[in-house]
Amino acid sequence: MAFLEARKLVKEYKRRGVSFRAVDDIDFSIDTGDFVMIEGESGSGKTTFLNLLTGLTEPTSGDVLISGKPLKDIGDEELSKIRNQKIKYIPQGESLLSALTVRENILFPYTVGGLEKPSPERLLEVSDKLGITDLLDEYPSELSGGEMRRATIARAVINKPSLIIADEPTGSLDSANTSRVMEIFKNIASEGTAVIVVTHQKETLGYASKVYGMEQGSLKEAV
Ligand SMILES: Nc1ncnc2c1ncn2[C@@H]1O[C@H](COP(=O)(O)OP(=O)(O)O)[C@@H](O)[C@H]1O
Numbered sequence: 001m002a003f004l005e006a007r008k009l010v011k012e013y014k015r016r017g018v019s020f021r022a023v024d025d026i027d028f029s030i031d032t033g034d035f036v037m038i039e040g041e042s043g044s045g046k047t048t049f050l051n052l053l054t055g056l057t058e059p060t061s062g063d064v065l066i067s068g069k070p071l072k073d074i075g076d077e078e079l080s081k082i083r084n085q086k087i088k089y090i091p092q093g094e095s096l097l098s099a100l101t102v103r104e105n106i107l108f109p110y111t112v113g114g115l116e117k118p119s120p121e122r123l124l125e126v127s128d129k130l131g132i133t134d135l136l137d138e139y140p141s142e143l144s145g146g147e148m149r150r151a152t153i154a155r156a157v158i159n160k161p162s163l164i165i166a167d168e169p170t171g172s173l174d175s176a177n178t179s180r181v182m183e184i185f186k187n188i189a190s191e192g193t194a195v196i197v198v199t200h201q202k203e204t205l206g207y208a209s210k211v212y213g214m215e216q217g218s219l220k221e222a223v
């Protein structure tokens, strides 16, 4: 059974009174260890699709299933537990807390809700791979956009979740840091995490084990 599955997933929005399908009848599944990339132009429905997969947006029709269980049958409490422990969503844009240092930001999700705190060794391993060890005691306001991005990624990968979903994670990065980030995703996938990365940069697709194209809400496997 797939870890995460979408069945006949549809999301309709209205524009100037006319409804259209931002996500149009998508069937999709991902298993542990898969590294899936979804490429598509701006406006093709990538973010909407990710928001449906994580349950942040409710579908117009169709289902999302986690380990075979429909999201709509999973209660709020259980769902937030799953989001804390098993599924890490890295949204587009910045999401660090400005009052906390980089180190505190990375560890913050694991200071609440009785989660296991990552070891200092694991923190160093991840921050080294992402090239942010020297920045651990800085505040987000002292970082570049690319550095903030990498700290956000460190926070998501540190506890080796079952699934990582990242929305254009390398959009603001130069090519050296893009490779760093893609390498860490590839690495964590090889250790058993399922990874979904959405991008409009075709040059990063080589890292994935499976590539899909998104066009006007439809998802097709690339050949
Ligand atoms: N909350 C919303 N209400 C209405 N239309 C939306 C909403 N969110 C996204 N859209 C529209 O749905 C389409 C897909 O958007 P999005 O999923 O953000 O695409 P992408 O992430 O590929 O750029 C776009 O036409 C966008 O304007």
Ligand SMILES: [Mg+2]
Pocket (backbone or CB within 6 Å): 046, 047, 048, 092, 167
């Ligand atoms: Mg988007």
